[in-house]
Amino acid sequence: MIAPAPQRPLRIVLAPDSLKGSLPAAEAALAMSGGVRAAAARLGHPAPRVVLAPLADGGEGTLDALLTAWSVEPRTTACHDAAGRARSARYGISSSGTSGIPRTMGVLEAAEANGLPLVADLPLDALTATSYGVGEIAARLLDDGAEEILLCIGGSATTDGGAGLLSALGARFLDRDGDPLPPGGGALAALASIDTTDLHPRARSVRWRIAVDVDNPLCGPRGAAAVFGPQKGATPDDVVVLDAGLAHLARIVEEATGVAVLEVPGAGAAGGLPAVLVPFLGAEIVPGSALVADAVGLSAALADADLVLTGEGSLDAQSLGGKVVQAVVGNAPAGCAVVAIAGRVQLTAAEVQDAGLAAAFSIATGPMALDELIQGAGALMEEAAAQVYGVFGANRPG
Structure with a gap:
């Protein structure tokens, strides 16, 4: 049974890195936005207050x-x-x-x-x-x-x-x-x-x-x-x-x-x-x-967030060594769930949680070839973000 809708719109910050070779960070954030907005509408919730904050690690993008x-x-x-x-x-x-x-x-x-x-x-x-x-x-x-x-x-x-x-x-x-x-x-x-x-x-x-x-x-x-x-x-x-x-x-x-x-x-x-x-x-x-987090004012953008979605192409051990995901976790306020969505997730649940993330999800909807993931990255990212909203948004009190 679906819980009652929140009394106020959720404030959701979307702060992904690019999915290298398939989806620039700005497009990844837009895809996430489409997913959470559609999920909120289906559940009869007020439209969430969505903040787009695409990020990068200093390299390409x-x-x-x-x-x-x-x-x-x-x-x-x-x-x-x-x-x-x-x-x-x-x-x-x-x-x-x-x-x-x-x-x-x-x-x-x-x-x-x-x-x-x-x-x-x-x-x-x-x-x-x-x-x-x-x-x-x-x-x-x-x-x-x-x-x-x-x-x-x-x-x-x-x-x-x-x-x-x-x-x-x-x-x-x-x-x-x-x-x-x-x-x-x-x-x-x-x-x-x-x-x-x-x-x-x-x-x-x-x-x-x-x-x-x-x-x-x-x-x-x-x-x-x-x-x-x-x-x-x-x-x-x-x-x-x-x-x-x-x-x-x-x-x-x-x-x-x-x-x-x-x-x-x-x-x-x-x-x-x-x-x-x-x-x-x-x-x-x-x-x-x-550097990018500071330049875009990430800490201020996250200050009153209820939920933060981040992500990248591959979430693995390197993601925890100074990459975008770690910067997002480090700037998120206490008590705010940070969820990663990635092309592939190569961390265990324990490693994900030890890194300060609430959860991590792959955009893959089943066994998929790399070409399928790359070509469908936008739609897959949107669907994954909708699924995340369903878990973290539907049962959140106002």
């Missing part, structure tokens, strides 16, 4: 998640890819006060300039690939008046320690003869000095935050070259050259700034981009999901 949260359109700017070819890239900037945020924030995804897919038509050259284009986008954000820059750095094709990026902001990486180094991490062994005299006038006056989902150091067996270089086309010999170049860069940077970047966790992310941003610009390295 972060730009779109923040633009949705800020209700702003993407902007475009000219830049160059990792091979030095001209292209355009998207970026975003909020208005001061957007979603309760006191400052004007800019966001860029480094992969819009130095992403691997952009150079997939060329033979990969790990020694010369440059992050210069990322710096061009950052310079545009500074010109547009951003007071804080959120830099999302996954999916890069570069291993240049951020030298290209900082060069685009006005720094000069010079050899012993005072000549500029050629682009790419392969040239870093010849670095003698870094001249920041002509650095962009606003570069040091803004807050920089770098979204990462790894803690790899700059150099060594777990460093940028050894772990990520091969996927960017680096041969074993190239890895040796790149690792030595990054180590040399670190020594020059420490001499100039006093910052020992070899000891900074996460400095090896995206080919070592943080290696120059942390010491020269005071950039903060933060978990991507935490």
